[in-house]
Amino acid sequence: MKLPIILLLFLLFVSGISPAQEKFTISGTLKDATTGEVLIGANIYIRTLKTGTSTNVYGFYSLTLPAGRYETEFSYIGYDTKNETINLNMNRKFNLELKPAVNLADELIITAEKADENIKSVEMGITKFKPSMVKTVPILFGEQDILKTIQFLPGVKASSEVNSGFSVRGGKADQNLILLDEAPVYNAYHMLGIFSVFNPDAIKDVKLIKGSFPASYGGRLSSVLDMTMNEGNNREFSSEGGIGLIFSRYTLQGPIVKEKGSFLISGRRTWADQFFRFSKNEDTKNSKLHFYDLNMKANYQVGDNDRLFISGYFGRDVIGYKDEFDFNWGNSTATIRWNHIFSEKLFLNSSLIHSDFDYIITSKSNSSNIKITSSIKDINLKEDFQYFKDPDNTFSFGLNLIHHKFLPGEITLADRQETYRQKISNKYAIESAVYFSHKYSANEKLNFDYGFRQSSFSIIGPGETYSFDENGRLTGTKSYKKNKIEKSYFGFEPRLTTNFILDENSSFKASYARNRQYIHLLSNSFASTPLDVWQPSTTNVKPEIADQVALGYFRNLLGNNIESSLEVYYKDLKNQIEYRNNANIVLNQYVEGELVYGTGRSYGAELFVKKKNGRLTGWISYTLSKTERKFEKINDGKYFPAKNDRTHDFSIVSMYKANPKWSFSATWTYHTGDAVSFPSGKYIVDGRIANYYTERNGYRLPSYHRLDLGITHENKKRKWFESNWNFSLYNAYGRKNAFAVYFRESKTSPGSMEAVRVSLFKFFPTFTFNFKF
Amino acid sequence: MLYKSIKSMKKMHTFVFCILLTAAICISCTDVITVDLNTAEPRIVIEGVITDQPGPYRVTIHKTTDYFKPGDFPPVSGAVVRISDNTGNSELLQETDTGIYITTDIQGVSGKTYTLSVESEGENYTAFSTMPEALELDSLTFFADEDYPDEYSVVCFFQDRVDIEDYIRLKVFKEGVLSQEYYLYDDRLTDGMYIDYEFFEETFYSGNEIKVDLLTFDRSVYEYFSTLWNIVTYDEGEDDDDDGGGEALWGQPANPLSNLTNNALGYFGAVTVKTYTIIIQ
Structure with a gap:
């Protein structure tokens, strides 16, 4: 070290x-x-x-x-x-x-970068945008959603229809590091992933990095989604809000001390449950179904060289039925940051971050009471230095220290006779890293950003180490004491990107990165649920490792108005985790025995063309890719397509501003169906018809395609009040896209089998009203 | 109590999942579509059971068929089928009906390891299974459900045996009809504990006659059943919700782990059987 x-x-x-x-x-x-x-x-x-x-x-x-x-x-x-x-x-x-430009009333801008940033910058595999710039993109339920917008980008796939969970270049959902003001958000979804927890009104800037991370980021394999919250207006008070189909939203911001400090409070909540109270039915009246997000941020300029930020996020889903059942879950994060300018050249940001996710389920009946809890809590310290030596040399270096506390699950069950408590032991771990990187311009044509990250992960006491036989049966237990290090992993993660500028309008880039991931989300289904458990690396569970090589050609056309890029990548994955068949995952102290390990690989090409400004803006993205996995005990040890393997993935996003009043938008998306296992035959066993499978994920769901449309109308501006309304239509031509296909015995002709398609949302219109004063 | 808590946790998982899915189901629709499935090379399916009850015992052999092909499964005739044990007894089975092979003398006994060998169309298939000592229920009882009047829960109680790997299946017959649910139990987490096992997928009413067959077998048979349940087809009873495909929807389907060699489907099990009956009144 x-x-x-x-x-x-x-x-x-x-x-x-x-x-x-x-x-x-x-x-x-x-x-x-x-x-x-x-x-x-x-x-x-x-x-x-x-x-x-x-x-x-x-x-x-x-x-x-x-x-x-x-x-x-x-x-x-x-x-x-x-x-x-x-x-x-x-x-x-x-x-x-x-000053914000005023002559753009007729135009839209959908980029947060300077005109030729994509050519000149050494970064690759990166997309940046501001939520406000894509707010007219039609989204299901009319609720703008950052995680759904990024699903239209090349290399990014939705976990499933309507799901905010995403997969980057064949990675799993837990391989994305989702940061909100530097705090990791462990469960970024409301309601089975239908909505993400990020309120676009509170988010200033979004950056998605696909694999070739700068050395300052680490801890996940596939991507970093780095979001910065708005700081608040330090000149005057302002507020805005809106009422949509799902959320009502309100944001208030203003100065604490004029031009010295400001605050922002932004909240949103579902409102449909407000009608419960008018119900005549007592059961409905006492039921709960809502979720909310609250973002807060304040900053203060202490002197010329110091600035303090405090920000927090708190969000929860609540489901309840009378006093019989209650289930709630959510994240909370808090970040304290201190910017200090040591000299003209040396900048330091120090952050102290708390991040936590938990759920509580309670159930009461005449016969018994049950309570189940689970959580993960982090304390995270970061020191990030930037040293601007000269225009050709910038150094970034720093350290990161995280204390993880895992509470996988505890159940309390009380009936008339006795109270019973069963708890899976807590686990504690320290994750740390030091990093260094150097951004270097060798000459006008050639730039580098190279560096490394030295990461480590230690499981610390108190706790127990288990050993298992090859069938996952417990063979031994060893306990270790408080604060004793039971198992440590160290990893060197080199990172390199380089940019060769061919001419004013084009450049060639290449990158290599090794990433390591020490904590893993154990999920048995393809929709994310709040009940999925985070599992640290232990003696049995090795850290996941990814090596990615990417090459890219970037070219701008029509005076930087159109941006295009072609990137190819190859990614090699090690120590990937799956449950064994028939795993016992519920409240299992020995869940590590239920895991099997394998490898994976993913490769592909991503084409991206973006028109950044003018009346018509938008982008086209196309990905051709293959993602495969290999496990000793699955598919005879041969490579098989990952569920999220999509050969073709195409999206077009377009926004047209006809005049200052009217704007229109349309998106169309097409992708190869998910890889699934269908039976290739049938037979009888135990008196029942059983499906016969020949290979894992050897079939495809039907191809998916969908058109969404949106119209936004700006109402007449008044001195103190601005408003607009938005109408959107999801799945405009009513395609029955297969969410899943299953098989059953035919009801009409017994003895023969039939395939049944489950599809969601044939059409879905939404109306939203937004205001600002 | 431990087993009960695990069960209630599982139940809770299912419950929570259902709630979360409600939204999706409300807006989803289903229709029958045409899916083009590969024609797989037919594979042999062997199912054989020997019990501690009097014989004869049966081995059935057939082949897989194309998934959408209606009608019967082609039986495999003319196979040489033999069951032997580890004490030198051996018997050739007689084909009494096409694809159905029957024993004449052999009697299953706890503690013995049985071998099934099948020779058909030039291929050999074998499987071993050891018949454990039979386990017995302490009791089979019913309780009035405190939360739902008129409804009863049926629970059985037994002592798990210390340092013995116990693998159990409980076949529940309500009014003579076998429940489609696989009630399985293993003691990986509960070795030596006193177990209360509730048939919570079933609803019982006053007057119901309940028969429970308690089956014990070795780990290979347990692994077969525990990987079988999510790929078999469920008859959709009176309730018309299409949850028959639920498991296929959320799990990752694969062929069950068979104890037969040479890639045969099916299983061979040496099983003890104890039968219990109660009438709810």
């Missing part, structure tokens, strides 16, 4: 040795002139030197240049560009505010 730190210091030292010419640094923060929100990824450009930089996620930038007078351009998409002359004869602090 010491070696990387020494290496890091050494690199810093070496990079500190500068050539003779005197250099100075200009640094500062860029903000929105109307709200005071910091601008993420805004650009600072020196035309004469053809060099520049962009702001980090806290709006901070730093640029070190030879002494001189520079015409400096500050720009951000959707904002008026500002030009400033800066006399750089000493280190200067230069904070600036940009």
Whole structure:
């Protein structure tokens, strides 16, 4: 563990040795002139030197240049560009505010990046957007949903129809690291995944990274979905809200101390259950069915060099029937962050994060009371440094320390005679990492971002280690004491991306990354349920490992108005986990004996074409891919298609702004059906007809396709009040897409079998009203 | 109590899952579609049971057919079928009906290991199964359901045997009709405990005659049944909800783990049987 730190210091030292010419640094923060929100990824450009930089996620930038007078351009998409002359004869602090552009009333912009960012930046496999830019995309139930919007991107697949759960490049849903203001969200779904827990009104910025993570991210194999909450307007109070089919929403924001600090509170809740109270039926009146999300954030600028943020999320689903049954679950997260600028060149963000997910089920009847609880709780400390040496060299380094506490399950059962308590022992673990990366421009054409992450994971006491025979039968138990390290894993995770700029409009990129994952979600069905349990790596359960290589060609057309890219990838997966057949997963202390391990591979090509601005905006994405898994005891040990293997996956998303009042949108999606196991024959055993299977996932559900339409009308603006309404139609041509297919004996002709298709949502129209004042 | 808590947890899982699914089911529709299934090479299916009850015992052999083909399953005739035990007894079975082979003398005894060997169309298939000592119920009783008047729950009680791997199947007959549910029990988590086992998938009413067959067998037979239940077809009774496909919908279907060699389907089991009857009144 010491070696990387020494290496890091050494690199810093070496990079500190500068050539003779005197250099100075200009640094500062860029903000929105109307709200005071910091601008993420805004650009600072020196035309004469053809060099520049962009702001980090806290709006901070730093640029070190030879002494001189520079015409400096500050720009951000959707904002008026500002030009400033800066006399750089000493280190200067230069904070600036940009005004939102006003001439765009007829147009839409659907990108958060500068015009040629995709060509010039060394990042690949990354998509960024602001929820506000895609708010007219029609979504089921009319509720804008970040996790559903990203499902239209190449390489991203929905777990199943209407499900917010997603799979990136053949990965499983638990292989996505979902971060909200740096806090991991363990269960990002309401109601079996129909809705995600992220309220778009509270989210400022969304970034999805598919596999080639920068070294600062780790802990999952497939993707990072990094979301930043709005900070709140520090100039004036404002509020907005809306009533849709599912949610009623309200957001309030304003200054704490004008221009120094601000707050934001944003909440949404389902409202249909409010009608329960009018019911004449007592049972209905006393039933509960709702869910809600509450986001809060506050920030305060302490001095020139320090800024504090506190943010939190709290959300819950509640289902109850009279006082007989109650089931509720949810996440809570809290993040305290401190930005400190040590010097013009060195920026530090420190974060202390709490994250927790739990569920409680209670059931009361005359004969017995049952209570079941389960949770996972994390305390997470992060130190992230950024050192802006000069325009060609930026260093990022830091550390991350997480304490995990797993409470897999406890049941209390009381009847008239006795009370019985059964508990699966808690598990404790420490996950840690140090990382270092260097973003380096070798010349105008060639850029690198290389680095590493040294991660480790230790299961600590108190606890027990089990050993099992090959059939999963317990053969031994060994207990270990409090705070004693029972088992540790260490992993070196190299990361590299490189960008070769071919010309103004095109570039070629390549990346390699190794990712390790130490905690695993055990799920037996393909819909995510809150009852799925997180399992840490232990003596029996090894960390999952993924190696991914990706190549990409990026090209912009029509003056950067159209962005296109073609990426190919190959991913190798090790230590993948499945339940054995007939696993006993419920309240099982020895669940580790019910797991089998295998490998996987995924490869494919992703084509993406995006029109970023104008009256007509949108994108087309196409993925050709293959995802396979291999387990010794499944399918005779041969590779078989993963359930989420989709050969073809095509989406087109289009938004058209006809005039300031009317805008229209349409999406069409097509993909190969999921891989499923269908019987290839039948026979009789135990007096019943049994299905005969020849191979795992050897069949396909019918191809899936669907058209969604949306219309938005902006109502007349009044001084204090703005509003719009939205109408959307899901599955406009009423395709009966197969959610699942099962087989049964025919009712009309006994003795013969038939296939039955289950389909959801033939049509689904929705109306939403939004307001702002 | 442990077993009861696991069961109630399982029940709770199912319950919660149902609630969560309600929304989906409300808006879902089903229809019969045409699915193109491969024609698989027919595979041999062997089913043989020897019990501790008086014989004769039966082995049936047939072949798989195309899934959508109506009608009978082709029996396999002319096979050489032999059951032998580990004390030197051996018997060739007689084919009394096409594909049905019957013993004449052999008598199943607890503690012996039986071998079934089948020779058909030039291929050999074998399976071993050891007949355990029979386990007995302490009692089979019924309780009035405190939550639902008129309804009764039926529970059986037994002592799990310490340091013996107990594998059990309970066949429940209500008014002479066998329940379609597989009531299985193993003691991986409950070795040596006192067990109360409730037939919670069933609803019982006053006057019902309940017969329970308690079957014990070895692990290979248990593994067969515990992987069989989610691929067999359920008759849809009076309630018309299509939950027959439920398991296929949520599980990952595969052929059951058979104790027969050479890729034969089916199983061979040496089984003890005890029968209990009560009338709810």
